[in-house]
Amino acid sequence: YAWETIKEYQEIKYSYYNGVAKISINRPHVHNAFTPLTVREMSEAMELARQDERVGVVILTGEGGKAFCSGGDQSVRGHGGYVGEDKVPRLNVLDLQMQIRRIPKPVVAMVAGWAIGGGHVLHVVCDLSIAAENARFGQTGPKVGSFDGGFGASYLARVVGQKKAREIWYLCDQYDAQDALQMGLVNKVVPLEKLEETTMEWCAKMLEKSPMALRMLKSAFNAELDGQAGIQELAGNATLLYYLSEEAKEGRDAFVQKRKPDFAKYPKFP
Numbered sequence: 143y144a145w146e147t148i149k150e151y152q153e154i155k156y157s158y159y160n161g162v163a164k165i166s167i168n169r170p171h172v173h174n175a176f177t178p179l180t181v182r183e184m185s186e187a188m189e190l191a192r193q194d195e196r197v198g199v200v201i202l203t204g205e206g207g208k209a210f211c212s213g214g215d216q217s218v219r220g221h222g223g224y225v226g227e228d229k230v231p232r233l234n235v236l237d238l239q240m241q242i243r244r245i246p247k248p249v250v251a252m253v254a255g256w257a258i259g260g261g262h263v264l265h266v267v268c269d270l271s272i273a274a275e276n277a278r279f280g281q282t283g284p285k286v287g288s289f290d291g292g293f294g295a296s297y298l299a300r301v302v303g304q305k306k307a308r309e310i311w312y313l314c315d316q317y318d319a320q321d322a323l324q325m326g327l328v329n330k331v332v333p334l335e336k337l338e339e340t341t342m343e344w345c346a347k348m349l350e351k352s353p354m355a356l357r358m359l360k361s362a363f364n365a366e367l368d369g370q371a372g373i374q375e376l377a378g379n380a381t382l383l384y385y386l387s388e389e390a391k392e393g394r395d396a397f398v399q400k401r402k403p404d405f406a407k408y409p410k411f412p
Protein backbone atom coordinates (compact mmCIF):
# COMPACT_ATOMS: atom_id res chain seq x y z
CA TYR A 143 0.00 0.00 0.00
CA ALA A 144 1.25 3.47 -0.92
CA TRP A 145 0.89 4.97 2.58
CA GLU A 146 1.39 8.72 2.49
CA THR A 147 3.01 10.24 5.58
CA ILE A 148 0.70 12.97 6.84
CA LYS A 149 2.93 14.23 9.61
CA GLU A 150 6.35 13.24 10.92
CA TYR A 151 6.51 12.30 14.60
CA GLN A 152 9.25 11.11 16.96
CA GLU A 153 7.59 8.03 18.47
CA ILE A 154 4.75 7.15 16.10
CA LYS A 155 4.04 7.05 12.37
CA TYR A 156 0.93 8.65 10.97
CA SER A 157 -0.05 7.91 7.39
CA TYR A 158 -3.01 7.83 5.01
CA TYR A 159 -4.14 5.66 2.12
CA ASN A 160 -7.50 5.44 0.33
CA GLY A 161 -9.82 6.58 3.11
CA VAL A 162 -7.79 4.90 5.89
CA ALA A 163 -5.60 6.65 8.48
CA LYS A 164 -2.91 4.52 10.13
CA ILE A 165 -1.45 5.37 13.53
CA SER A 166 1.50 3.15 14.37
CA ILE A 167 3.58 3.15 17.54
CA ASN A 168 7.23 3.28 16.49
CA ARG A 169 9.26 2.03 19.47
CA PRO A 170 9.89 -1.60 18.46
CA HIS A 171 13.05 -1.84 20.66
CA VAL A 172 10.74 -1.86 23.73
CA HIS A 173 7.88 -3.79 22.09
CA ASN A 174 6.17 -0.44 21.41
CA ALA A 175 5.80 0.55 25.06
CA PHE A 176 4.44 4.07 25.26
CA THR A 177 5.80 7.19 26.96
CA PRO A 178 3.80 10.39 27.57
CA LEU A 179 5.18 11.67 24.25
CA THR A 180 4.06 8.56 22.35
CA VAL A 181 0.58 9.05 23.72
CA ARG A 182 0.55 12.79 23.01
CA GLU A 183 1.54 12.10 19.42
CA MET A 184 -1.10 9.35 19.05
CA SER A 185 -3.67 11.69 20.50
CA GLU A 186 -2.81 14.43 18.01
CA ALA A 187 -2.87 11.96 15.11
CA MET A 188 -6.26 10.64 16.26
CA GLU A 189 -7.61 14.19 16.25
CA LEU A 190 -6.15 14.77 12.76
CA ALA A 191 -7.88 11.57 11.60
CA ARG A 192 -11.13 12.74 13.15
CA GLN A 193 -10.98 16.11 11.40
CA ASP A 194 -9.83 14.75 8.02
CA GLU A 195 -12.97 14.33 5.89
CA ARG A 196 -11.20 11.85 3.63
CA VAL A 197 -10.73 9.43 6.55
CA GLY A 198 -13.49 6.86 7.11
CA VAL A 199 -11.62 4.29 9.20
CA VAL A 200 -8.57 4.44 11.49
CA ILE A 201 -6.06 1.62 12.01
CA LEU A 202 -4.12 1.48 15.27
CA THR A 203 -1.00 -0.67 15.21
CA GLY A 204 2.65 -1.04 16.17
CA GLU A 205 5.80 -1.16 14.03
CA GLY A 206 8.00 -4.20 13.65
CA GLY A 207 5.71 -7.23 13.55
CA LYS A 208 6.71 -8.35 17.07
CA ALA A 209 4.46 -6.11 19.17
CA PHE A 210 1.29 -4.09 18.97
CA CYS A 211 2.08 -2.39 22.29
CA SER A 212 3.52 -3.54 25.63
CA GLY A 213 1.82 -0.82 27.69
CA GLY A 214 3.36 2.03 29.62
CA ASP A 215 7.16 2.28 29.40
CA GLN A 216 8.18 1.10 32.87
CA SER A 217 11.56 2.82 32.60
CA VAL A 218 9.88 6.24 32.67
CA ARG A 219 7.26 5.37 35.27
CA GLY A 220 7.82 7.80 38.11
CA HIS A 221 6.02 9.01 41.18
CA GLY A 222 2.34 9.14 40.14
CA GLY A 223 2.55 8.37 36.45
CA TYR A 224 4.70 8.18 33.35
CA VAL A 225 7.20 11.01 33.19
CA GLY A 226 8.17 12.91 30.06
CA GLU A 227 10.74 15.61 29.36
CA ASP A 228 8.77 18.16 31.39
CA LYS A 229 9.18 15.87 34.47
CA VAL A 230 5.39 15.83 35.02
CA PRO A 231 3.90 12.37 35.80
CA ARG A 232 0.97 11.53 33.53
CA LEU A 233 -1.54 8.78 32.69
CA ASN A 234 -2.50 10.43 29.42
CA VAL A 235 -3.26 7.07 27.79
CA LEU A 236 -6.62 7.23 29.56
CA ASP A 237 -7.51 10.32 27.49
CA LEU A 238 -6.44 8.47 24.35
CA GLN A 239 -8.78 5.59 25.25
CA MET A 240 -11.65 8.09 25.46
CA GLN A 241 -10.66 9.55 22.09
CA ILE A 242 -10.70 6.10 20.45
CA ARG A 243 -14.12 5.49 21.90
CA ARG A 244 -15.54 8.84 20.84
CA ILE A 245 -14.11 9.36 17.35
CA PRO A 246 -17.19 8.84 15.14
CA LYS A 247 -15.32 6.52 12.77
CA PRO A 248 -14.47 2.84 13.31
CA VAL A 249 -11.02 2.23 14.82
CA VAL A 250 -9.44 -1.14 14.00
CA ALA A 251 -6.60 -2.60 16.08
CA MET A 252 -4.16 -4.43 13.80
CA VAL A 253 -2.33 -6.65 16.27
CA ALA A 254 0.93 -8.48 15.60
CA GLY A 255 2.87 -9.86 18.55
CA TRP A 256 2.46 -8.53 22.06
CA ALA A 257 -0.66 -6.63 23.16
CA ILE A 258 0.11 -6.45 26.85
CA GLY A 259 -0.83 -4.25 29.84
CA GLY A 260 -1.94 -0.78 28.78
CA GLY A 261 -1.25 -1.93 25.20
CA HIS A 262 -3.84 -4.65 25.62
CA VAL A 263 -6.37 -2.11 26.83
CA LEU A 264 -5.73 -0.01 23.72
CA HIS A 265 -6.81 -2.89 21.46
CA VAL A 266 -9.76 -3.65 23.75
CA VAL A 267 -11.18 -0.13 23.33
CA CYS A 268 -10.87 -0.27 19.52
CA ASP A 269 -14.07 -1.10 17.63
CA LEU A 270 -12.56 -4.18 15.97
CA SER A 271 -9.36 -6.20 16.40
CA ILE A 272 -7.62 -8.23 13.71
CA ALA A 273 -4.82 -10.42 15.04
CA ALA A 274 -1.85 -12.09 13.43
CA GLU A 275 -1.15 -15.69 14.44
CA ASN A 276 1.83 -14.47 16.51
CA ALA A 277 -0.36 -12.16 18.63
CA ARG A 278 -0.21 -12.57 22.42
CA PHE A 279 -2.64 -10.89 24.76
CA GLY A 280 -2.74 -10.19 28.48
CA GLN A 281 -2.74 -7.79 31.39
CA THR A 282 0.23 -7.46 33.74
CA GLY A 283 -0.94 -4.75 36.13
CA PRO A 284 -1.01 -6.69 39.40
CA LYS A 285 2.46 -8.08 38.54
CA VAL A 286 4.07 -4.67 38.00
CA GLY A 287 2.09 -2.62 40.51
CA SER A 288 -0.61 -1.18 38.29
CA PHE A 289 -4.20 -1.66 37.16
CA ASP A 290 -6.73 -0.12 34.79
CA GLY A 291 -10.10 -0.12 36.51
CA GLY A 292 -11.72 1.91 33.74
CA PHE A 293 -12.40 0.54 30.26
CA GLY A 294 -9.55 -1.89 30.91
CA ALA A 295 -11.70 -3.71 33.47
CA SER A 296 -15.34 -2.84 32.77
CA TYR A 297 -15.31 -2.85 28.98
CA LEU A 298 -13.05 -5.93 28.93
CA ALA A 299 -15.70 -7.65 31.06
CA ARG A 300 -18.39 -6.61 28.55
CA VAL A 301 -16.31 -8.12 25.77
CA VAL A 302 -15.22 -11.43 27.31
CA GLY A 303 -17.56 -11.76 30.32
CA GLN A 304 -16.96 -11.18 34.01
CA LYS A 305 -15.30 -14.50 34.85
CA LYS A 306 -12.81 -14.33 31.99
CA ALA A 307 -12.00 -10.65 32.61
CA ARG A 308 -11.28 -11.37 36.27
CA GLU A 309 -9.09 -14.33 35.28
CA ILE A 310 -7.16 -12.14 32.82
CA TRP A 311 -6.48 -9.48 35.47
CA TYR A 312 -5.99 -11.66 38.55
CA LEU A 313 -3.68 -14.30 36.99
CA CYS A 314 -1.83 -12.08 34.47
CA ASP A 315 -1.55 -15.05 32.09
CA GLN A 316 -0.86 -14.66 28.39
CA TYR A 317 -3.28 -15.81 25.70
CA ASP A 318 -2.54 -16.68 22.09
CA ALA A 319 -4.49 -15.52 19.06
CA GLN A 320 -6.76 -18.60 18.98
CA ASP A 321 -7.57 -18.18 22.70
CA ALA A 322 -8.44 -14.55 21.97
CA LEU A 323 -10.66 -15.51 19.04
CA GLN A 324 -12.44 -18.09 21.14
CA MET A 325 -13.25 -15.61 23.91
CA GLY A 326 -14.46 -12.93 21.45
CA LEU A 327 -11.51 -10.67 22.25
CA VAL A 328 -10.57 -10.38 18.55
CA ASN A 329 -12.63 -10.54 15.37
CA LYS A 330 -10.27 -12.53 13.15
CA VAL A 331 -6.90 -14.30 13.16
CA VAL A 332 -4.71 -14.39 10.04
CA PRO A 333 -1.10 -15.28 9.20
CA LEU A 334 1.26 -12.39 9.95
CA GLU A 335 1.98 -11.82 6.25
CA LYS A 336 -1.75 -11.36 5.58
CA LEU A 337 -2.39 -9.00 8.51
CA GLU A 338 -2.32 -5.67 6.73
CA GLU A 339 -4.06 -7.02 3.63
CA THR A 340 -6.94 -8.47 5.66
CA THR A 341 -7.21 -5.35 7.80
CA MET A 342 -7.37 -3.21 4.66
CA GLU A 343 -10.05 -5.52 3.21
CA TRP A 344 -12.14 -5.04 6.35
CA CYS A 345 -11.56 -1.27 6.13
CA ALA A 346 -12.62 -1.27 2.45
CA LYS A 347 -15.86 -3.07 3.37
CA MET A 348 -16.64 -0.43 5.98
CA LEU A 349 -15.70 2.40 3.62
CA GLU A 350 -18.37 1.14 1.18
CA LYS A 351 -21.01 1.56 3.87
CA SER A 352 -22.95 4.67 4.86
CA PRO A 353 -20.64 6.78 7.09
CA MET A 354 -23.64 8.20 8.92
CA ALA A 355 -25.00 4.73 9.66
CA LEU A 356 -21.60 3.62 11.03
CA ARG A 357 -21.35 6.82 13.06
CA MET A 358 -24.82 6.28 14.57
CA LEU A 359 -24.04 2.63 15.32
CA LYS A 360 -20.76 3.42 17.07
CA SER A 361 -22.44 5.96 19.34
CA ALA A 362 -25.38 3.60 19.89
CA PHE A 363 -23.08 0.75 20.98
CA ASN A 364 -21.30 3.20 23.30
CA ALA A 365 -24.52 4.75 24.65
CA GLU A 366 -25.70 1.54 26.24
CA LEU A 367 -22.49 1.31 28.28
CA ASP A 368 -21.39 4.91 28.79
CA GLY A 369 -24.35 6.31 30.72
CA GLN A 370 -24.99 10.03 30.42
CA ALA A 371 -21.79 10.60 28.40
CA GLY A 372 -22.87 7.85 25.99
CA ILE A 373 -26.31 9.40 25.60
CA GLN A 374 -24.66 12.77 24.98
CA GLU A 375 -22.65 11.26 22.12
CA LEU A 376 -25.69 9.56 20.56
CA ALA A 377 -27.80 12.68 21.08
CA GLY A 378 -25.12 14.82 19.41
CA ASN A 379 -25.51 12.65 16.34
CA ALA A 380 -29.30 12.99 16.52
CA THR A 381 -28.82 16.77 16.59
CA LEU A 382 -26.50 16.54 13.59
CA LEU A 383 -29.19 14.64 11.66
CA TYR A 384 -31.87 17.13 12.78
CA TYR A 385 -29.74 20.09 11.65
CA LEU A 386 -29.68 18.54 8.20
CA SER A 387 -33.49 18.71 7.98
CA GLU A 388 -35.67 21.47 6.48
CA GLU A 389 -37.69 21.52 9.70
CA ALA A 390 -34.67 22.53 11.81
CA LYS A 391 -33.54 25.04 9.19
CA GLU A 392 -36.99 26.69 9.34
CA GLY A 393 -36.35 27.47 13.03
CA ARG A 394 -32.96 29.00 12.25
CA ASP A 395 -34.25 30.96 9.22
CA ALA A 396 -37.22 32.36 11.12
CA PHE A 397 -34.91 33.64 13.86
CA VAL A 398 -32.46 35.21 11.40
CA GLN A 399 -35.33 36.74 9.36
CA LYS A 400 -37.06 38.00 12.53
CA ARG A 401 -40.35 36.23 11.75
CA LYS A 402 -42.48 33.58 13.40
CA PRO A 403 -41.40 30.04 12.47
CA ASP A 404 -43.88 28.02 10.40
CA PHE A 405 -43.54 24.40 11.55
CA ALA A 406 -47.12 23.49 10.53
CA LYS A 407 -46.11 21.84 7.26
CA TYR A 408 -43.72 19.33 8.87
CA PRO A 409 -44.99 15.80 9.48
CA LYS A 410 -46.04 14.55 12.87
CA PHE A 411 -44.95 10.97 12.40
CA PRO A 412 -46.93 8.34 14.30
Ligand code: 2NE
Pocket residue numbers: 171172173175212213214215216217233235256258259260261282283286288289290
Ligand atom coordinates in the same frame (compact mmCIF):
# COMPACT_ATOMS: atom_id res chain seq x y z
C1 2NE B 1 5.73 -8.05 26.52
C2 2NE B 1 6.66 -9.05 27.21
C3 2NE B 1 5.87 -10.20 27.83
C4 2NE B 1 7.60 -9.62 26.11
O1 2NE B 1 8.58 -10.46 26.68
P1 2NE B 1 9.90 -10.84 25.82
O2 2NE B 1 10.70 -11.76 26.68
O3 2NE B 1 9.51 -11.30 24.46
O4 2NE B 1 10.68 -9.47 25.58
P2 2NE B 1 11.54 -8.63 26.63
O5 2NE B 1 12.94 -9.05 26.57
O6 2NE B 1 10.90 -8.61 27.95
O7 2NE B 1 11.36 -7.16 25.99
C5 2NE B 1 12.23 -6.68 24.97
C6 2NE B 1 12.70 -5.32 25.39
O8 2NE B 1 11.58 -4.46 25.53
C7 2NE B 1 11.55 -3.92 26.84
C8 2NE B 1 12.25 -4.94 27.69
O9 2NE B 1 12.71 -4.39 28.89
C9 2NE B 1 13.39 -5.38 26.76
O10 2NE B 1 14.39 -4.39 26.76
P3 2NE B 1 15.96 -4.82 26.80
O11 2NE B 1 16.11 -5.78 27.96
O12 2NE B 1 16.17 -5.50 25.47
O13 2NE B 1 16.67 -3.52 26.96
N1 2NE B 1 10.16 -3.72 27.25
C10 2NE B 1 9.13 -4.53 27.02
N2 2NE B 1 8.00 -4.03 27.55
C11 2NE B 1 8.36 -2.89 28.16
C12 2NE B 1 7.64 -1.90 28.89
N3 2NE B 1 6.30 -1.99 29.09
N4 2NE B 1 8.32 -0.85 29.37
C13 2NE B 1 9.64 -0.72 29.15
N5 2NE B 1 10.36 -1.62 28.46
C14 2NE B 1 9.74 -2.69 27.97
C15 2NE B 1 7.55 -8.39 28.29
O14 2NE B 1 8.42 -7.49 27.66
C16 2NE B 1 6.75 -7.67 29.32
O15 2NE B 1 6.17 -8.28 30.20
N6 2NE B 1 6.75 -6.33 29.24
C17 2NE B 1 6.16 -5.46 30.27
C18 2NE B 1 4.67 -5.39 30.10
C19 2NE B 1 4.08 -4.49 31.17
O16 2NE B 1 4.09 -4.82 32.34
N7 2NE B 1 3.58 -3.30 30.79
C20 2NE B 1 3.08 -2.28 31.67
C21 2NE B 1 1.71 -2.63 32.22
S1 2NE B 1 0.98 -1.31 33.18
C22 2NE B 1 0.33 -0.28 31.96
O17 2NE B 1 0.66 -0.41 30.82
C23 2NE B 1 -0.63 0.77 32.33
C24 2NE B 1 -1.62 0.58 33.28
O18 2NE B 1 -1.73 -0.59 33.88
C25 2NE B 1 -2.50 1.61 33.64
C26 2NE B 1 -2.40 2.82 33.00
C27 2NE B 1 -1.44 3.01 32.03
C28 2NE B 1 -0.57 1.98 31.69
